[in-house]
Amino acid sequence: MRVKYSDLKNKRVFITGGGSGIGASIVEHFCEQGSEVYFVDIDLKETKKLLNKIKKNKFRSPTFSECNLLDINKLEKTIKNIITKKGPIHVLVNNAANDDRHTTDQVDEKYWENRMAVNLKHYFFAAKAVVKSMMKMNAGSIVNLSSVSWMLGEGDKVVYETAKSAVVGLTRSFAQEYGKYNIRTNSVVPGSIATERQIKHWLTPKYKKLILDSQALKRQLKPNDVAQMVMFLASDQSSGCTKQSFIVDGGIT
Numbered sequence: 279m280r281v282k283y284s285d286l287k288n289k290r291v292f293i294t295g296g297g298s299g300i301g302a303s304i305v306e307h308f309c310e311q312g313s314e315v316y317f318v319d320i321d322l323k324e325t326k327k328l329l330n331k332i333k334k335n336k337f338r339s340p341t342f343s344e345c346n347l348l349d350i351n352k353l354e355k356t357i358k359n360i361i362t363k364k365g366p367i368h369v370l371v372n373n374a375a376n377d378d379r380h381t382t383d384q385v386d387e388k389y390w391e392n393r394m395a396v397n398l399k400h401y402f403f404a405a406k407a408v409v410k411s412m413m414k415m416n417a418g419s420i421v422n423l424s425s426v427s428w429m430l431g432e433g434d435k436v437v438y439e440t441a442k443s444a445v446v447g448l449t450r451s452f453a454q455e456y457g458k459y460n461i462r463t464n465s466v467v468p469g470s471i472a473t474e475r476q477i478k479h480w481l482t483p484k485y486k487k488l489i490l491d492s493q494a495l496k497r498q499l500k501p502n503d504v505a506q507m508v509m510f511l512a513s514d515q516s517s518g519c520t521k522q523s524f525i526v527d528g529g530i531t
C-alpha cells in the first residue's frame with residue numbers, strides 16, 4: 279500500500295480518460311484507496327487491460343462507461359445518472375486530452391474546434407455537471423490536468439498548448455466562484471511522463487536525453503508521480519489548497 283488517505287475511502291470519484299496513461303494510474307490509485315470510482319474513455323482495449331490489473335491486485339472495482347467526451351450531452355447524462363442513482367460526486371478528475379503534434383499552418387477552423395473540444399470543452403462541462411451535487415455537501419475537489427508544454431512554449435502543438443493554458447484559467451475562475459461552497463479546484467501540471475503513448479510516439483532516446491538534461495531530477499517521471507499528487511489534492515490533507523497549479527515535472531520548468 280502506498281500512502282493511505284483514510285478520507286478517500288468510499289468517496290465517489292469521476293475520472294475522464296481513465297482507460298490508459300496517467301488516467302489509468304489515477305483510477306488505480308483511487309481503487310487502491312477504496313474509493314467508489316467511475317471513469318469514462320473510448321479505448322476499450324486499454325480499459326480492459328486496466329480492469330484486469332485492478333482485479334488482479336484485489337483493489338476495489340471501478341465502474342467504466344464508454345463515452346466520447348466530444349459528445350457533451352452523453353458526458354452530462356453519464357454524470358447525472360451516477361448522481362441520481364448513487365449520490366453526489368466528491369471528486370472530479372478532468373484528465374482526458376490528446377497532444378497530437380501540429381503546426382500553425384496545418385490548423386484550419388475545424389481542427390481548432392476539434393482540439394479545443396478534446397482538450398478543454400469537456401473539462402468545463404464535467405465540472406458544471408458535478409458542482410451542484412458538491413454544493414449540497416458543502417464539499418468537493420476538482421482536479422484539472424494541464425501541462426508544462428504551454429509554459430515552455432514547445433512550439434509543436436499550438437492549439438493543445440493554448441487549451442492547456444486555458445485549463446489553468448478555468449481552474450482559477452471555478453475555484454473563486456465555488457470556493458464559498460468549500461469546493462476546491464486545482465490544476466496538476468505534468469512535465470514529461472512516460473505513458474505508453476509517449477513511449478510509442480515521442481520518447482525517442484534523443485528526446486529522452488533532452489528531457490533528462492533539462493530536468494533537475496535525472497529520472498524519467500511515470501504516471502504514478504502524477505497520480506500521487508492527484509490523491510493529495512483529492513483528499514482532505516490538502517484542505518487549504520485551491521485555485522493553484524501543482525507542477526509535477528522533475529524540475530524542467
Ligand SMILES: NC(=O)c1ccc[n+]([C@@H]2O[C@H](COP(=O)([O-])OP(=O)(O)OC[C@H]3O[C@@H](n4cnc5c(N)ncnc54)[C@H](O)[C@@H]3O)[C@@H](O)[C@H]2O)c1
Pocket residue numbers: 294295296297298299300301318319320321324345346347348372373374375376377396423424425426427467468469470471472473474475476
Ligand atoms: N504524458 C505526458 O507526458 C503529459 C505531459 C503533460 C500533460 N499531460 C496531461 O495529462 C493528461 C493525461 O495524459 P496522458 O499522457 O495520460 O494521455 P494518454 O493519451 O496516454 O491518455 C489519455 C486517455 O484519454 C482518453 N481519451 C482521449 N480522447 C478521448 C475522448 N474524446 N473521449 C474519451 N476519452 C478520451 C484516451 O483514450 C486515453 O485513455 C492529459 O490531460 C495531458 O494533457 C500528459
